[in-house]
Amino acid sequence: xxxxxSGTSSDLGLLPSGAAKRLAVDQGASVFLSEDPxxxxxxxxxxxxxxxxxxxxxxxxxxxxxxxxxxxxxxxxFAERYHCDxxxxxxxxxxxxxxxxxxxxxxxxxxxxAHWIAHLSRQVQALRGQVAVLGLKSAGDRLxxxxxxxxxxxxxxxxxxPWKAIATELGLTHEVVYRTLAKLERERLILRDPDGRSxxxxxxxxxxxx
Amino acid sequence: xxxxxSGTSSDLGLLPSGAAKRLAVDQGASVFLSEDPxxxxxxxxxxxxxxxxxxxxxxxxxxxxxxxxxxxxxxxxFAERYHCDxxxxxxxxxxxxxxxxxxxxxxxxxxxxAHWIAHLSRQVQALRGQVAVLGLKSAGDRLxxxxxxxxxxxxxxxxxxPWKAIATELGLTHEVVYRTLAKLERERLILRDPDGRSxxxxxxxxxxxx
DNA sequence: TTTCCCATATGATCGAAATCATATGTGGGA
DNA sequence: TCCCACATATGATTTCGATCATATGGGAAA
Numbered sequence: 192x193x194x195x196x197s198g199t200s201s202d203l204g205l206l207p208s209g210a211a212k213r214l215a216v217d218q219g220a221s222v223f224l225s226e227d228p229x230x231x232x233x234x235x236x237x238x239x240x241x242x243x244x245x246x247x248x249x250x251x252x253x254x255x256x257x258x259x260x261x262x263x264x265x266x267x268x269f270a271e272r273y274h275c276d277x278x279x280x281x282x283x284x285x286x287x288x289x290x291x292x293x294x295x296x297x298x299x300x301x302x303x304x305a306h307w308i309a310h311l312s313r314q315v316q317a318l319r320g321q322v323a324v325l326g327l328k329s330a331g332d333r334l335x336x337x338x339x340x341x342x343x344x345x346x347x348x349x350x351x352x353p354w355k356a357i358a359t360e361l362g363l364t365h366e367v368v369y370r371t372l373a374k375l376e377r378e379r380l381i382l383r384d385p386d387g388r389s390x391x392x393x394x395x396x397x398x399x400x401x
Numbered sequence: 402x403x404x405x406x407s408g409t410s411s412d413l414g415l416l417p418s419g420a421a422k423r424l425a426v427d428q429g430a431s432v433f434l435s436e437d438p439x440x441x442x443x444x445x446x447x448x449x450x451x452x453x454x455x456x457x458x459x460x461x462x463x464x465x466x467x468x469x470x471x472x473x474x475x476x477x478x479f480a481e482r483y484h485c486d487x488x489x490x491x492x493x494x495x496x497x498x499x500x501x502x503x504x505x506x507x508x509x510x511x512x513x514x515a516h517w518i519a520h521l522s523r524q525v526q527a528l529r530g531q532v533a534v535l536g537l538k539s540a541g542d543r544l545x546x547x548x549x550x551x552x553x554x555x556x557x558x559x560x561x562x563p564w565k566a567i568a569t570e571l572g573l574t575h576e577v578v579y580r581t582l583a584k585l586e587r588e589r590l591i592l593r594d595p596d597g598r599s600x601x602x603x604x605x606x607x608x609x610x611x
Numbered sequence: 612t613t614t615c616c617c618a619t620a621t622g623a624t625c626g627a628a629a630t631c632a633t634a635t636g637t638g639g640g641a
Numbered sequence: 642t643c644c645c646a647c648a649t650a651t652g653a654t655t656t657c658g659a660t661c662a663t664a665t666g667g668g669a670a671a
Contacts, residue, residue, distance in 0.1 A: 242529075246549035247556035248590075248602040255529040266522040269515075297515065301508040304518065305479075308507070311521035312476040318528035319452075319465040325535040326572055328659075330628070339456035346457035353648060362536055367628055369650055380458075387649085392458040538629075540658070563618060577658055579620050597619080614671075620664080629656070634649100641644080 201260055203234060204306045205293055211286040216240075222277035222285055229267040231290040235259055238283020244275040256280070265311065268294060325362050330371045333361045338381065338390055348390045411470055413444060414516045415503055421496040426450075432487035432495055439477040441500040445469055448493020454485040466490070475521065478503060535572050540581045543571045548591065548600055558600045 202208070213236065216222055222233060222240060233240070235257045242255040242263060254275055257263040267273055268290055297304045320340060327333045337357065341348035350357070354372075358365040375381045382391040412418070423446065426432055432443060432450060443450070445467045452465040452473060464485055467473040477483055478500055507514045530550060537543045547567065551558035560567070564582075568575040585591045592601040 244549070246602065247552055247554065248549065248604045250545070250549065252546050252549045253533050254526075255533060266519070266526050269519045269522065294515070297518070298511040301511070301514065304511065304514040305504070305507065308514065308518060308521065309476070309479045311518065311525060312479065315521060315524050315528065316464075316476050318525065318532060321532055322528060322535065323463050323465060325532065326569075328572075328627095335460070336462050339454070339458070339460065339462050342457055344457060355648070359536075362538075364629060365649085366630085366651080369648095370628095373650080392456065394458045538657095565618070574659060575619085576621080576660085579618095580658095583620080612671100614669100616669085617667090619666080622662080622664105623660100624662105625658105625660080627656105627658090629654100631654080632652080634651085636649080637647090639645090639647105641642100 203262065203288075203310065204303060205288050206296055210292060211288050214285050214287055216279040216283045216285060218279055218282045220279055222279070223264070223273050224276050225273055227273050229264075229270055229273055229290055231288045231293060232262060232264045232267055233257075233277070233288070234262045234286045236284040236286055238285070239280040240283060240285065241278050241280050242275045243278060262310075321360065330361075330363055330367050331375060333363065334368065334371050334375065335380065335392075337361055338392060342392055346392050348392065350388050350390065413472065413498075413520065414513060415498050416506055420502060421498050424495050424497055426489040426493045426495060428489055428492045430489055432489070433474070433483050434486050435483055437483050439474075439480055439483055439500055441498045441503060442472060442474045442477055443467075443487070443498065444472045444496045446494040446496055448495070449490040450493060450495065451488050451490050452485045453488060472520075531570065540571075540573055540577050541585060543573065544578065544581050544585065545590065545602075547571055548602060552602055556602050558602065560598050560600065 205211075211234075214222070216238070223230065225245065237259055240257045240263060241253055242257070244252050244254055246252055255263060263277065264273065297307065324333050324336045324340075327336060337360075338348040341350070354368050355365045358368040361368070363371075372381070372383070376383055379393055382393060384390065415421075421444075424432070426448070433440065435455065447469055450467045450473060451463055452467070454462050454464055456462055465473060473487065474483065507517065534543050534546045534550075537546055547570075548558040551560070564578050565575045568578040571578070573581075582591070582593070586593055589603055592603060594600065
């Protein structure tokens with residue numbers, strides 16, 4: 192297995208261990224470009240890969256930003272050519288899963304296919320959740336929806352990354368997030384642990400959501 | 402096949418034709434509830450199904466709203482129990498794809514599995530695009546990004562549904578969409594066909610996107 | 612034909628989030 | 642040890658989208 196321990200990728204089970212090729216990509220360099228024949232799909236090991244489409248009016252549209260552990264270009268398995276550029280925002284390493292090899296293994300190994308279907312299903316679920324949160328208009332609603340999702344069935348949301356990153360995911364600025372957290376706490380809707388890494392949701396009487 | 406022609410669903414190829422069960426769901430009634438043993442996944446034939454999770458603080462969070470032709474609860478194939486409620490916003494009919502049957506057919510038929518993987522991959526792609534658009538802060542940027550996606554490689558975006566629906570997808574009110582369209586046209590960034598169903602993107606000099 | 616609903620469209624006002632500024636604490640690296 | 646970078650935090654001001662109001666035209670239904 193080529194993985195030397197420096198990466199963060201989780202095993203997708205898409206191919207036999209070690210069959211993925213590891214590529215280093217300089218900042219600003221491309222993993223693939225639009226119209227290139229599809230070579231396969233990828234997983235970010237470390238770094239950040241931006242998927243960009245060039246529109247007819249000359250402007251670029253970002254379709255996705257893939258971070259550590261995320262897969263991208265999954266649909267290329269079923270296309271002849273890529274339909275966007277994949278550019279490294281940072282110096283990155285990516286794992287390449289060869290298209291023909293993957294298709295062969297998926298066809299031959301139903302369990303592998305099932306794992307991949309499960310992986311994609313979870314992606315769809317998570318993305319729909321994010322879209323739902325972004326559909327809420329007020330910062331308070333978005334933050335509460337996010338915290339409720341984090342908390343799951345329990346009453347406590349654990350915060351595992353900087354609020355700045357969460358602010359971006361919620362489509363808000365970090366200033367608004369800090370302010371809104373303070374406001375929600377003043378209103379007794381949440382209770383922040385002193386360490387700031389866990390938040391208790393308190394039953395509300397009055398507000399409505401979604 | 403039970404489909405009597407009244408529905409709008411496209412064939413998913415998940416099961417042999419006719420193996421899906423058609424269910425009628427009254428407005429406000431549930432297709433399934435949280436903690437129910439998973440029976441399978443679903444496709445909206447006609448109507449609108451809302452996926453809702455109940456948080457610990459007693460509030461409800463909408464995870465997704467599935468419309469005509471869309472699938473939902475895909476991940477239930479790999480779970481013992483549902484993790485949210487599926488409630489009909491409108492009187493609806495849905496197709497139920499039995500879990501055990503689907504898993505059997507996916508395992509036995511690699512081509513079927515490949516089709517399903519392709520379907521999920523396209524979903525992921527589309528949702529990531531929507532998230533990227535919702536990540537833009539200004540109405541103008543969102544609208545232009547949307548139009549560029551519609552246009553693809555060509556210079557003309559075809560509008561196939563009411564602007565009100567598009568406004569919702571973009572996380573904007575329809576008023577802002579109409580105003581922004583007018584502004585973009587005044588600025589010569591777009592050119593609306595008189596019939597209002599197609600929009601030409603004009604090369605810009607000055608603005609940057611994404 | 613007449614009516615009604617809805618998409619399209621635009622104006623006025625308000626409020627919430629973005630922006631710009633600034634401060635503190637903390638952890639890591641030189 | 643001393644910085645420096647960054648997360649956290651809050652204040653002041655501005656801007657832009659939400660909201661409410663109103664108008665018109667077209668298509669479906671009565």
